[in-house]
Amino acid sequence: MAKFFAVTIIVIAIVSAIPIVRHTWDPPADISTHGGMIDEQMSETMAEAGISFLASQILLALFIWKFSNSRPGDKIKTFPGGAKAMVWAAFLLVGTEVLALGVFGVKAWATVYLTPPSANAIPIQVQAGQFAFYFRYPGPDGTFGPLHPDMISEANENFFGLDTTHDADSKDDIVTAEMAIPVNKEIHLLMHAKDVGHSFYVPALRVQQDFVPGLDLTLHFTATQIGKYEIVCTQLCGLGHYNMKAYLEVMSQDDFDNWLKKEAALQ
Amino acid sequence: MHDMSAHAAEHHAPTSFISKHVFSLDHKVIGKQYYGMALAAVLIGMVLSWLMRIHLAWTNYPIPGLHLLSANGAPGNVMTPEYYLQLMTMHATIMVFFVLTTAPFAAFGNYFLPIQVGAEDMPFPHFNMMSFWVTFSGFLVLVSSFFVSDGPTLGGWTQYAPLSAIGSASGPGQGTGVVLWAISIALFCVGQLLGSLNFITTTLDMRTKGMSMWRLPLSAWAWFITSVMGLTAFAVLMPACILLILDHLAGTSFFVPSGLVLNDQLQPHSGGSTLLWQHLFWFFGHPEVYIAIVPGMGIVSHVLITNMRRPMLSHRVLVYAMGSLAVLSYMVYGHHMFVSGMNPVSSLAFSFPTLIITIPSTIVVLIWMGSIYGSKLRINTASLFALGFVSMFISGGVSGFFLAQPSIDIMLHATYFVVGHFHLVMAVAAIFGIFAGTYFWFPKMFGRMMDETLGRVHFWLTFVGAYCIFMPFHYLGIAGNVRRYQAFVDDYLQPLIPVHRFITIAALLTGLAQLIFLYNLFHSRFWGKPATDNPWEATSLEWSTPTTPPPHNNFGDKLPEVFHDPYQYGVQGSTGDYVMQTSPEKVNSANDEA
Numbered sequence: 001m002a003k004f005f006a007v008t009i010i011v012i013a014i015v016s017a018i019p020i021v022r023h024t025w026d027p028p029a030d031i032s033t034h035g036g037m038i039d040e041q042m043s044e045t046m047a048e049a050g051i052s053f054l055a056s057q058i059l060l061a062l063f064i065w066k067f068s069n070s071r072p073g074d075k076i077k078t079f080p081g082g083a084k085a086m087v088w089a090a091f092l093l094v095g096t097e098v099l100a101l102g103v104f105g106v107k108a109w110a111t112v113y114l115t116p117p118s119a120n121a122i123p124i125q126v127q128a129g130q131f132a133f134y135f136r137y138p139g140p141d142g143t144f145g146p147l148h149p150d151m152i153s154e155a156n157e158n159f160f161g162l163d164t165t166h167d168a169d170s171k172d173d174i175v176t177a178e179m180a181i182p183v184n185k186e187i188h189l190l191m192h193a194k195d196v197g198h199s200f201y202v203p204a205l206r207v208q209q210d211f212v213p214g215l216d217l218t219l220h221f222t223a224t225q226i227g228k229y230e231i232v233c234t235q236l237c238g239l240g241h242y243n244m245k246a247y248l249e250v251m252s253q254d255d256f257d258n259w260l261k262k263e264a265a266l267q
Numbered sequence: 268m269h270d271m272s273a274h275a276a277e278h279h280a281p282t283s284f285i286s287k288h289v290f291s292l293d294h295k296v297i298g299k300q301y302y303g304m305a306l307a308a309v310l311i312g313m314v315l316s317w318l319m320r321i322h323l324a325w326t327n328y329p330i331p332g333l334h335l336l337s338a339n340g341a342p343g344n345v346m347t348p349e350y351y352l353q354l355m356t357m358h359a360t361i362m363v364f365f366v367l368t369t370a371p372f373a374a375f376g377n378y379f380l381p382i383q384v385g386a387e388d389m390p391f392p393h394f395n396m397m398s399f400w401v402t403f404s405g406f407l408v409l410v411s412s413f414f415v416s417d418g419p420t421l422g423g424w425t426q427y428a429p430l431s432a433i434g435s436a437s438g439p440g441q442g443t444g445v446v447l448w449a450i451s452i453a454l455f456c457v458g459q460l461l462g463s464l465n466f467i468t469t470t471l472d473m474r475t476k477g478m479s480m481w482r483l484p485l486s487a488w489a490w491f492i493t494s495v496m497g498l499t500a501f502a503v504l505m506p507a508c509i510l511l512i513l514d515h516l517a518g519t520s521f522f523v524p525s526g527l528v529l530n531d532q533l534q535p536h537s538g539g540s541t542l543l544w545q546h547l548f549w550f551f552g553h554p555e556v557y558i559a560i561v562p563g564m565g566i567v568s569h570v571l572i573t574n575m576r577r578p579m580l581s582h583r584v585l586v587y588a589m590g591s592l593a594v595l596s597y598m599v600y601g602h603h604m605f606v607s608g609m610n611p612v613s614s615l616a617f618s619f620p621t622l623i624i625t626i627p628s629t630i631v632v633l634i635w636m637g638s639i640y641g642s643k644l645r646i647n648t649a650s651l652f653a654l655g656f657v658s659m660f661i662s663g664g665v666s667g668f669f670l671a672q673p674s675i676d677i678m679l680h681a682t683y684f685v686v687g688h689f690h691l692v693m694a695v696a697a698i699f700g701i702f703a704g705t706y707f708w709f710p711k712m713f714g715r716m717m718d719e720t721l722g723r724v725h726f727w728l729t730f731v732g733a734y735c736i737f738m739p740f741h742y743l744g745i746a747g748n749v750r751r752y753q754a755f756v757d758d759y760l761q762p763l764i765p766v767h768r769f770i771t772i773a774a775l776l777t778g779l780a781q782l783i784f785l786y787n788l789f790h791s792r793f794w795g796k797p798a799t800d801n802p803w804e805a806t807s808l809e810w811s812t813p814t815t816p817p818p819h820n821n822f823g824d825k826l827p828e829v830f831h832d833p834y835q836y837g838v839q840g841s842t843g844d845y846v847m848q849t850s851p852e853k854v855n856s857a858n859d860e861a
Contacts, residue, residue, distance in 0.1 A: 001723070002646045008731065009658055016662075016738045025746040025766070027678060028759055041674050049665040056632065056661045063639040064654060067575075070643035076577045076837035077641025083581030086633035094629040098622040101672060106615060108674035113611035130437070130529070149526040150533045161528070195529045196430040196437055197541060199606070199681065203747035203759065208677045212608035213429050213541050214524025230757050234681035234749045236423045237430060238438040239349035242752035 002068030006061035013057035017050060028204040031225035031250065035206030037108035044104070048097050112207070117220035121188035124179065127160055128211040129194030131240030133231060134159040137174040137260060144190075145170025152194065174263050180249045182256040183226050189219040199235035202248055210235050223250040280819035290400070292392035293819060297399050298378030299712065304403055305370035305701075308361050311410070313778050315358040322346045324764075324771035326754040340418055349439045351753035352421035356440075357409070359424035360448065363555065364455050365406050367694060370701045371562035372497070373402070373462055376490040378712060380466060382809045383487045385475025385827050387820040389465040398465065402458030409451035412444050420444035423751060425552070428522030428544035432514040433536070436529040446515050449508040456505035459497050466494035475808075477829035481583065482848070484807045484833040485572070488586050489565020492593050496554045496561070499597075504551035507544065514539070545604055553600035556693050557592050560660075563700025564589060564631060567653040570703045571635065573805045574650035575642035576844055578834035585634050591627040595620055605673040606680050614673040621671035628664055632657065643837075643844075648722030649803075652703035655730045656696050662734075663692025666741060681751070684744020687737050695733045702729070702784070709788075710802050714815045715795030721787040725780060732777025739766050804845055807833050811849045 019025060030039055079085065125136040125144060138144045145167040152161035162170040181187050191200060193211035200219070201208040209219045233244035251259060281287045291297060321330055329344035340350030381389055389395045412419035417439040422431045426448065435442030470483070470491040483491070510521040518535075522544045525537035568585060572578055579585050601609065601617030635657050644650070666688040669675050679685065702725075709717050748755070748763050755764060801810040813823040827849045838854050840846035846854050 002644065005646070005651065005654070012658075012731070012734050012738075016734070019742050020745075025742040025763065027745060027747045038674050038677060041672065042669070042678065045668050045672065045675060049668045052668075053662065053665045056636070056665075057658060060636055060639070060654070060657060060661070063636060064644065067639055067642050068644040068646050074643060076643065079580060079637040079640040083579075083584045083634060083637070086580060086637050087584060087630055090626050090629040090633055095623075095626050098625050098668060098671070099619075101668065102619055102622045105618075105672040105674045109611065109615065109672075109677075112674070112677065113614070149528050152528045152533075153531050155531065193527075195527050196433065197427050201681070201747075201749065203678070206677060208606050208680055210607050213527055214539070215542070215608055217608050230759055232749055232757055236352070236427065236751045238441075239347075239352060239421065241352070242348065242754050243756055245757055 002064050006065035009057050009061040009064070013054055013061075017054060020046065020050065028229070029225075030204065030206055031223050031227070031229065032205045032207070033222040033224060034108065034111045037111060038206045041101070041105050041108050045101055048101065052094070052097075112219075112221075117188040117218070118186055121186040121220055122181070123188045123190060124181070125160075125190040125192060126179070126200060127192045127194050128198035128200070128233065128237075128244075129159070130196065130238050131233070131244040132177070133179070133200075133233075133244070133246040135176045135179045135246075136160055137176070137263075139172030139174055139264065141169060141172055143169045145173050147192070149194075172264070174260065174267055176263050178247050178249060179231065180251055180256055180259045181223060182253045183223055183250050185253070186220055186222045189221070191217045191219060196237050197235045198233045198237045198244065200231060201234040202229055202231050204229040205248070208234060223248075226250050226252060290396055292388070292396050294377050294381050294389050294392070294395060295712075295817065295821075297395050298374050298376070300399050300403075301369050301374035301377055304399075304406060305366050305374055308365035308369075308406065309698075312358050312361040312366060313781065315354045315361070317775060317778055318346070319351060319354055319358065320771040320774045322351055322753065323755075324768040337413070337418060346753070348753045349421050350418065352423075352751070353419045353440050353444070355751065356421055356423050356448075357413070357419050360409060360452075361406075362694065363424055363559070364452065365402075365409075367559040367697045368459065368555070369402065371566060371697055371704065372490060372493050372558065373398070373459070375486075375566060375701075375704050375708065376466060376493075376562060377462070379708065379809055380487055380490050381469055381473065382812065382817060382821050383484050383807055384469060384473055385478050385808050385822070385829060386469060386473035387822065387826065390468045390473055391461075391465050394461045395465050398458045398461035400458075401454050401461065405451040405454030405458060408447055408454060412440070412447040412451075415443045415447065417442070418444060420448045422448075425548060426511070426544075427548075428511070428514075428541045429524070429527060429536075429539070432511055432522040432539070432544070433527065433529065433534060434515060436532070436534070442515070446512055449511045449515075453505050453508040453512070456501040456508070459501045460505070463494040463497035463501070466490055467498065470494075475826045475829060478848075482829055482832055484565075485568040485579070485582065485585060486562075486565040489561050489563075489568075489589060492589050493558050493561045496558050496593050496596065500551045500554040500558065503547055507547035507551070511544070542604075542607060542609060545607055549600040549603045550597065552603065554593070554596040556689070557596045559693050559697045560700075561589055561592065563656060563697045566700045566704040566707075567656045568635070569807070570649050570653040570707045571638070572834045572836065573707070573803050574645040574647065574653070575638060575836070576645070577638065577642045577837040578832070579638045580634050582832065582834070585631060588627040588630040588634070592624065592631075595624040595627070599624055602671055602673075602676070605676040611673075618671055618673050621667075625664070625667060625671070628667075632661060632664070647706070648717070648719060648726055649703050649707035651723065651726045651730075652699050652706060655726065656699040656703060658730075659691050659696040659699055659733065662738070663688055663690075663696060667692065678747070679744055681749055682744035683740045683748045683750055686750050687740030687744060690737045690740065691733075695737060699729075702726075705788070707803065708809070709791065710798030710815065711809055711812075712816055713792050713795070714798055715791050715793075716798050716802065717791040717795060718787050721783055725783045725787065728780035728783070729777060732773055732780060735773035736770055736777060739770050742766065801847075804843060806831075806835055806845050806847045808848055811847055
């Protein structure tokens, strides 16, 4: 029974590792300038966690195999070094391993969150509400008009609550249901929640950030691949949460300019 | 430490059915009541998970009979999106609070802590009785939300504001459902605060003669450490729930800021903070993870030692490691909030203690493994589940390396990776601890043995099944599969649906295997082989009671006296390779660390 158990543990450990080693289910390929750092951090963590996982499970299995068939006369043996060896091993192996991961991981985090966007980053506002994203571009004046929550009306398609009659800055704002951005240009995303908590997750872009009602947050990133990608909500926001999505279209600068003109004409 | 022998005669056994079995002051009966409630809760929680899994694998297929549960939630037996979220919220709330917290801590702790310290009962039996009945009332309030007009809350067990605080405008179940949820959890907190108070006082003040703190078994240490955590963590969640109730019923805005618009209506709130709820919730929520798992660590250590026929490499190091987990658990809670919008520097500040907490966790695992080395391991159902716990705890623990790092959390946050991680390390491991405790202590609690063959079949199906369910969750998360979706409509999620089907089949089969346990539990209760007083040749005080099950006052006319550390195994005693704590016999190769 014990030997069978030991073999089962080893088989489970190895079978569990196969899809990871073979990359059977990977995230969408990275299309951002910062994503490489996250992927690298992920691979290093996977290597260290994978080795810890396999080594621990195999050792556990071997000990169960070996020490479950003792005979009456056998003496209890103590692991060389006893508890001290265990404490040292935990501090030296795991402690240094995880702290190293933590220290190296700071760089990727800092690039996304602790570095301000460049001055010429393109500002785009995204508003999340049950159960859709809407995007706003500032138009030729480069300035967003103010929001008036009391004027928000789905029926009148005034998704942001803009007062284009009185606010000069709002007149040229361009509101869309799809997000388009030029390739290789930094985007400065201004995030606003209309009702409850939501999140902005683009796996291909390696970004995820919650929308916090009452607290406008920002995010910045640069996409490097032209294409169409999915933006999904990851913060439980109500019954339509699963279906809250939008598309991000990364275009050449010319295509983006044309797209923006076309959208401006539709306002 | 008290000499309680003078009080023993005052501890009269109840005579009526009500005082003996319903409103009992006896810690053993209260422990069994907690176990019974946890058993009912886990069955409900498991059925809910089956319904969710079937729906995720074959969305929009009718589930026969589902409309009987809720005509609105399942018209034509097809689950609506909101009903999926409602079942998910109830599954998680029931499991986390009423199973994982109550069974290993309140149930086994109530039954065995007073006996393991050598007391005739807890110091405040009325508080103890209240603890159960208030907790049970909380359970009934939670379950009652199935029967209100728009059903239970759909906001998830974390109940993030403002979705939870803004009322029924934000979705079905977000009015009365949330209020019932918050009342239920506030009651639960009161129950556990009363329980924690009793556990702490029992450990500190009710120890019998000779029972120093270092002579407490590891299970008693684990319950003690957990009760200290419970006293501080539930004391934060309870006021948070009260504020949430006030936001609903008194027109306050603790968790709702101004300017929110739902259904084109500007909401009449201002001045609240949505992140305040998250901070309060996770200040409770992360210690809660350890409240669920530390008792399991204690139970598993206790069961392993008895079956290894040796003490741990170090009793004290294990206690210090569990204590460190408890202290650190308050410093790491912000890792749930890396992408919540709190200051990104705070994320780094929360990341390091989260990485550091792997050190005491690793020490615990290495002490277990190093102690198996050179032992004389006995294989039985209890030890199999204890060893299974170690395997699950390792598997669930290593995925913590990923989630402790904010930069990786950008990809994995709110995905199935998190679901796989916490189910393995907190839920499955804790449930393996409950099973180990059940197979180990059942003979003492009921005076009969559980069937060993059925126990082993139950173990094998559960061990392999749990891995089949929860390991693929990690793969889904790595691929970016978002959790809390009732259906997968995004293009990049389509290739993952076969993995969900595999998980669903594994969940149904593993769930069915639990019927073997249920049969074994009830059949053995009445028809099992009669148990001797000490069937496992164990040393601690619960095996020294004059009868099995123990009498009303646990030790008869005289409380025991303790002469040894709890785990004198691998020695040459007159009874064999062990010497009981109550035996005045001198031990040749004493394991005393003190």
